Amino acid sequence: MGLAWTGNGIAAVAGGQADLLNEIMDHELGHLMIGPQHENGTFMRDTLQVINRRVTPVQRSIMLRNAERLGSF
Numbered sequence: 001m002g003l004a005w006t007g008n009g010i011a012a013v014a015g016g017q018a019d020l021l022n023e024i025m026d027h028e029l030g031h032l033m034i035g036p037q038h039e040n041g042t043f044m045r046d047t048l049q050v051i052n053r054r055v056t057p058v059q060r061s062i063m064l065r066n067a068e069r070l071g072s073f
């Protein structure tokens, strides 16, 4: 299970399927970096039951732009 509160920059992941844990963490961090919206066919889809780590060029661009605003890493 994962949740993200994009307004205050907090994401939490607890339990869930071990084989999806990395993807769930990526998804919740994606909410912090991209926003609350979901996008089917990518790691930001609304249902995380099958592994799909696809990141679109637009998602990547938004994440890099927001990382730059945070001082980059």
Ligand SMILES: [Zn+2]
Binding pocket: 027, 031, 038, 044, 045, 046
């Ligand atoms: Zn989500």
